[in-house]
């Protein structure tokens with residue numbers, strides 16, 4: 001798709017709108033910036049979701065946010081009149097659990113992430129290490145070579161079989177040093193990345209640094225490549241295609257607000273893609289983006305444009 005050809009959904013002709021609505025059976029959607037923002041639900045998205053469900057479209061949600069408990073996800077969607085459970089919601093903490101189970105991980109997991117993310121791993125029965133904590137009551141390693149040496153040279157007990165990195169605002173050089181030690185001490189230790197976003201939009205006027213740059217540092221320093229279990233990871237794409245039994249990917253529509261994560265992921269899966277302007281990307285950013293595989297097929301102001309789309313088609317019947 002050339003960026004000059006990307007059209008607004010509501011600017012399609014009636015025939016094109018109808019053909020478009022008939023062209024997919026399933027919708028997979030991002031959550032933050034699409035269904036809700038950090039300030040609350042995006043107006044009328046609940047009506048759009050219910051309408052699509054009523055029209056027989058299957059709904060699933062693929063988020064890069066593993067910092068919300070399953071109860072919170074269920075409650076948020078419940079408030080929008082939509083039921084979610086572990087079968088139709090995907091995020092990096094859940095996919096990390098699935099992956100670790102699939103390889104029958106018995107060794108400990110060193111996790112740089114939030115307590116909620118770590119709880120998903122703990123609740124699934126994995127031994128989670130974090131820190132630096134041992135001997136450092138305020139979680140800081142004293143700035144002394146003698147202390148570093150004993151902390152980083154510490155023999156593994158228990159053995160660490162996976163290093164998992166997601167978003168943790170308290171990440172420090174000590175975390176990265178520790179992670180690198182685990183990866184080097186055990187050549188079979190797998191490096192897993194959850195969200196790889198380099199920039200995380202908090203609202204339409206403010207964004208912050210995400211974990212992506214730190215994963216890059218760890219990859220470079222350790223010489224290892226992360227298995228990416230968040231969007232736009234290849235490993236996640238394989239998981240999603242299998243979990244949802246996708247045989248005709250072009251009959252799935254992916255909706256998101258981020259170009260690399262959402263549109264890049266949609267392309268990787270072979271889905272149709274819509275970028276919504278209700279989150280982290282403006283129209284200007286989309287039209288100046290230079291990676292064709294991270295561009296949508298169409299764009300819309302928000303998910304709520306589906307309501308108008310169905311109205312337009314119905315009126316001309």
Ligand SMILES: [Mg+2]
Pocket residue numbers: 030031032033034256257258279
């Ligand atoms: Mg988003």
